[in-house]
Amino acid sequence: GAGGWSPLVSNKYQWLQIDLGERTEITAVATQGGYGSSDWVTSYLLMFSDSGRNWKQYRQEESIWVYSVVSYKLQHSIKGRFLRFVPLAWNPNGRIGMRIEVYGCTYRSEVIGFDGKSCLIYRSNQKLMSALKDVMSLKFKALQSDGILLHREAQNGDHITLELIKGKLSLLINLGDAKTHTSNAQINITLGSLLDDQHWHSVLIAHFNNQVNFTVDKHTHHFHAKGEFNYLDLDYELSFGGIPVPGKSGMLSRKYFHGCFENIYCNGVNIIDVVKSQ
DSSP: OTTSBOOSSOSTTOOEEEEEEEEEEEEEEEEEOOTTSSOOEEEEEEEEESSSSSOEEOEETTEEOEEOSSEEEEEEEEEEEEEEEEEEEEOTTSOOOBEEEEEEEEOOOOEEEEESSOOEEEEEOOOOEESOOEEEEEEEEESSSOEEEEEEEETTSOEEEEEEETTEEEEEEEOSOGGGOSGGGOEEEEEOSOTTSSSOEEEEEEEETTEEEEEETTEEEEEEOSSOOOEEOOOEEEEESOOOSTTOTTOOOOOOOEEEEEEEEETTEEHHHHHHHO
């Protein structure tokens, strides 16, 4: 009825779920007690989902965020179709009562799925460019704990491999002349854990000269790559979801990725958009 949401029984098992109709970027929420009553919530848990079945809690600094304010602008926007508010505490002289407003905007994305048996190959044929920052980014949702996410191999011998191994992301990188490809010239960095939880995770790999930034979700590892790197080789081949050709340098395994990629960008190029248009 009028006045807001108030469940028949006030206990820790109650929740209010909202279907936004489509995947949406949520930037803020506001809550208020029931109209003209003593029913209000003093703290709650915010959860979100794409499917309405597999839920994720909104977190800050690896801890669950409990709200005790009327309105809050989310420090990190969340993306999903479904929201669920779980009351944790309420007015002891009343019942659970909530009125809710959600703030955000439409979220547009390009998604491609991999069945664990296939991969996508993208080739760029451009001239060398100097003094440029090399940036690759994507989001992924994994159905298995192991698999190649991407492998890039340039004409000058540079190669980068990103692989999911037991739910963790491993980045193998070698920059420089192909003749110097030795174990001492390679760097292997691992970030994240439990990344096969069927939720979206973001990856950003950026390097300028020998400085490399490897980011998984909100965690970044800064390091210097070994080898000479004073220009950007834009004549390269990228494979997503696996490495189909045997004998590729930098290959960690032959296991294909099973899951989805979203919004793949390589130096400003929307890879999925290019594939769909062609």
